[in-house]
Amino acid sequence: MTWRARPRSVRHLQRGFVALLLLAASHRAANAATAVPLSNPSGGAAWGGATTVSFPIDLLNDPFTYNPNVNFVDYANVPAGFLPTTAWNGADTLFIAANNDADNYWRTDVTLTGGQTLDFIDIWGRSDYAGAEQGRHQALAISFYNAPGGSAGGGTLLGTSLEYSGVTAKAANNANGSAYGRYDVTSLLNPTQRGQVQSFEITHGPSNLNDFLLLTEVRAGAGGAAAPFPVLTINRTTGNATLSNNVGTPLNFIAYDIQSTHGSLNAANWISVADAGDGNSGGSLDANIWVELSAPTAFASLSEAELPGGNGLTLANGGSINFGNVWRKSPHEDVAIEALKSDGTFYSIAVEYTGNSGQAYKIGDLNFDGAINATDWPLFRAAMGNTFDAGSSLTLTYQQGDLDGDMDTDIADFRLFEKAFDGVNGQGALAATIAAVPEPSTLVLAAGIGIAACFTRRRRKVAGALAALIVASFGAIGGSEASAQTFTFVPVPANPATAVTASSEFNGDYKASNMFTDAALTPADLGVKAYTDAQPQYAGVGVGPMNVFIDNGASINANWIAFAQRSGSIATADRIGTMDFWFSNVDFAGVLPATAPQATVKFDDPLGSTIKQHPLMTQLSGRYVAVKMTIHEMSASGSVNNIGGHEFRFVQGPAPLVLQVNTSTGAITLKNNGTAAQSVSLDGYQISSAAGSLNSAWTGLGGQAGFPEGNGSGNGWEAGGASDANLLTEAYLTGGSVVNTGASLALGTGYKTVGGVQDLKFQYSFDNGIMTDGLVEYVTAPGLPADFDVDGDVDGADFLRWQRGFGIAAGATKGQGDADGNGAVNAADLTIWKGSFGTTASLAAAAAVPEPSACALAAVGAAAWGVGIRRRR
Incomplete structure (x- = not known):
């Protein structure tokens, strides 16, 4: 049986019921018959923190009439007869103090007898301060344990309320300045767990960071043995x-x-x-x-x-x-x-x-047969490329492959699917399951290209195999040999970081040099090592920005950084959202340059505490580095809004891949030609456009030499079946392919030349699980007359287009092989193809004269042409 916390309101009940429901929502605590005895385990000084407390801490012994069957939500509305007999003026107030110290808590033991279950906790707190001070002291969190002594008692944590703000600010007629609230334990724990509670701890809540939690009295109520529920x-x-x-x-x-x-x-x-x-x-x-x-x-x-x-x-x-x-x-x-x-x-x-x-269905089980196996992949692949409207049902988007719930089915979901399969079946199980399915043979495809191409469902993919053979002598196009990308850490500076932004927390345990404290960190930890200790951090009070200056001691080269967020007890606190970088061989002297940053990194995983690499998107060098750190939106908008993190490194890695977009022809090309380029092994990529500027008829990588086309089982490169004008995806589920240094790979006509907006975003996935951004480069170049598939070059694929269109007497398009624009596909168009074979849109059309090796391959094409002519007769 699964127990769920009751919703906090019945939002949709209308037509005369709204007022009744709102009233009922404030009366939701269970009707308990008795008060629960509470005791301080340490003689009335149940204080667990290191902060000095100037008040005696005894929140249980004030004499007053108490009836746990009465429900009320504000001290000012407590019925007569239930008020404390003495005014609470702070003489016994608990202060849980600043700086999110994990040791700051108040603990009490619970006595449950006769099958009782803990139902609620009543808390009185002080809020007798003016203005903003009035309410900020009352946010708290409560943790429940099944052994005396709370977290130190050796028991099991039963549950923790993330934050409880039920202690309301004092009312105007509340002379003694106290507020009352009730925490409904049934909203967190099921009856069995509630019967096991033997202690609880109260700490300050997220919105109370750097302030005090002031409590004056605590009571608890319980019922008898748990009754059956509907x-x-x-x-x-x-x-x-x-x-x-x-x-x-x-x-x-x-x-x-x-x-x-x-x-x-x-x-x-x-x-x-x-x-x-x-x-x-x-x-x-x-x-x-x-x-x-x-x-x-x-x-x-x-x-x-x-x-x-x-x-x-x-x-x-x-x-x-x-x-x-x-x-x-x-x-x-x-x-x-x-x-x-x-x-x-x-x-x-x-x-x-x-x-x-x-058992609940596991994430990745898309056909809901109780298992995650190879039969789920076709469903995921067919859905890959989906984008959904904001506010869509997360269940429906999941059924369409959106495993991470971000309103699309993209490469991130692909990684999750792969991880889910191997998590259930063992590392590498998915690849082993599908490995038995034969991959298409490039040689077989090439041998029969003259005839088979005309009957292949995805002719462009087969044509790509011949194109790869024809132009192989003109440059690097890719490869299947193992050649993984490598990352190298820049040596840790001897005196690494100085923070110049005034801040009480940029010192001691929180100083900026703690960015480099993990001496054992290596590139093997990237994407693997998580930091779960809350203390080491670099932080500044307030949203900043905070500026940090680093002296590396000597000039360094870096095109990536590695970074881990801080994993404190408050989920949304102390997070960095953006880092701006300036490199120089001249000391910045504590002043940020007035020029635009040389690189900017935005973090899309603000809750992640795992060390991950992020590309600077350019090659930078210099001895001195200035870093401006800006708060993440989710922290900036909250009551806790400090800047913080855990670990940082400069990294030298592969240059970002470039997606070149020809705005004249619509051709998109994948290039690996940046400074510090490395051969990299990919297993997926995606191109997105919020404005819908993409053409879903793009051809992709599958079928090119070194990029085997899958047969639907995940054994090669397969395009997302739902790719559209907003998102194009292609992935290799069980392996990866190498993009060699200097490679230029045509992906077809993927950009709309009419109405296209230059808003494309390019992301790709290394086959070791790393996802990163690539660069998008827009060029404007006239199309080549014989570039029939409009992929930016003239090659064997264009010959096959001409071959299939040969004989059309009128009305032919360029895509059908009409190079001279006269509406017919004939020998004149073949002559133009021959004269420009091997050229690209960036070369002069007249400069291309086939080399001897290319001429030999062209002869094969001519023979295929002859076959085509005879077949037509």
């Missing part, structure tokens, strides 16, 4: 959802809401009470009238309610309601349900999933 059962195989009542007494409710944050609900299959069981549809469930409150296309919430004046729907003990096959298959089992009583409170309803051998 259950919503979801069948993973059919998607059916059924609400069952086995609690021993009838359930009566006036509204309900089924929710899924991932959007796994299907309103089209919903059997609502309004449709099938209310007063105007048979009355089998309720004689009164119900109304649906969710749209017919809803995927995040299915809700309905009884019209005012009714007495609610009564579900007898042992009864059930079938809501239909409303669940869409997904690895994310996040469905929650709540039912509203007429008194404004809610039933706690458990959610249970059945089917698939009792």
Whole structure:
């Protein structure tokens, strides 16, 4: 059985129910019968931190009347008789103090007896400060353990609330300046876990960093032994959802809401009470009238309610309601349900999933057969290249290959699919599974090219094999031999970094030189080593930017950096979003240059603590480096907004690959010709355009020499089946191909020459799992008359286009072999092809005279031409 926290509000119940629901949402704590005894394990000084506290810490012993059955949300609204008998003026206030010190907490033990389950914790806090100070002291986090002594007790952590802000600011009539709040433990722990709680710890929450958490009293309440809950059962195989009542007494409710944050609900299959069981549809469930409150296309919430004046729907003990096959298959089992009583409170309803051998579907299982295997790859490949609208159902996008939930199916998802398969079946299992499928043989394809090309479904791919053979003598085009990219760390500076931005945290444990503290770090750690210790960091209070100046001692060369974010206890705190770089052989003297940065790196994984390499996109050199660090948006917009990280290195690696885009012809070409270029092994790439400037008829790498074309099983290069004007993808699932230094690989006509916007982004994946950005270069060059496939050169592929179009007397296009533009494809066009064979758009058309070796290959083409002519007769 899977227990889910109840949603914090029934968002979609309307038509007279809104006020009732909002009232009920504030009264959600369980009705407990008794207060839970709490004790300080260290004689009333249960302080775990190193900060000096000037007040006695005893938050449990103030005498006052207390009734845990009473629910209230603000100190000012506490009913008479439940107020403390003494004013809390700070004499026993706990201060949990600044700087996110992991040792700062307050701990207490819990006494549960007679099968009790912990239901809630009541907390009084001080908020008697003016202005912004008033509310900032009350955000806290609570961690629950199944042994006395909290984190030091040797037990297991049962759960931690990320942040609880229920201690509200004081009301105007709250003279003693205290605020009250209740934390609903049932929202975090299931009944079994709640019965195991023996201690809890309170720490300051994320929005309370660098401030104090001021508490004055703590109480806790619990009920008896856990009672049975109603259950919503979801069948993973059919998607059916059924609400069952086995609690021993009838359930009566006036509204309900089924929710899924991932959007796994299907309103089209919903059997609502309004449709099938209310007063105007048979009355089998309720004689009164119900109304649906969710749209017919809803995927995040299915809700309905009884019209005012009714007495609610009564579900007898042992009864059930079938809501239909409303669940869409997904690895994310996040469905929650709540039912509203007429008194404004809610039933706690458990959610249970059945089917698939009792296991949730694994990420990567796209056909939902309970396994991740080679049969999932064709589904993923067909979906690769998808882009989705913001706000789409994450369940539906997952079913279309969006494994990381970022609204597209791209190379990042390809990497996740590959990793998921090997994670389930063993490292390299996917490659081994598909290895038995024969790869296309380039030699066989070439031998039969004159005849077979005309009957191959993807003729351009076969033509590419002949083109590769014809032009091999003109330069490097790629290769299949092993030649992996290498990364080299620049030596660590002896006196590495000085921060000039004034900051109380740029010193001691937080000084900027801590960027280089891991002496054991090597290139083998890239993408592997994660930093889980929260202390080592370089940080500055506030959003900055923070400026760091590095003296390497001697001039260095670097075109990459390696960086790891800090992994502190607060997920969104202390994150760098952007680094700007300036290199020089002259000391910057603590002043940033007024010129634009020579390189900028933006981090798209602000929560990542693994050391990863990021390209500078250019080759830089110099002894001195100035770095401007800017806060990441997710931290800048929060209450915690410091700049911080963990580890940093300068790296020399392969030059970025270049995607050259000819805006005149639409041809796109992959080049590996940058400074410090290395032969690199790729297993995927993608080209994206937010404006839709791409042409999905591009031809890609598959079928070129050294780039085997897959047969659909993942055993070679295969284009994403959903590639479109926004995203072009191609990947090699079980291997990789080498792009040699100096290579120039035509990818076909992938850019729209009419209406195209120069917004292309190029990314590629090394076959060892590293993803990086490439450069996009736009050129404007006239097309070559005999470049029939418009890929920027004249080669054997263009000959085959001419061959297939030979004999058209009128109306022919350039793509059909018409080089002279007269609408006919004949020997005159072949003469133009011969005269420009081997040229590219960047060379003069008249400069190309075939070399002897190329002439020999051209003779093969002429023979193929003859075959074509005879066949036409």
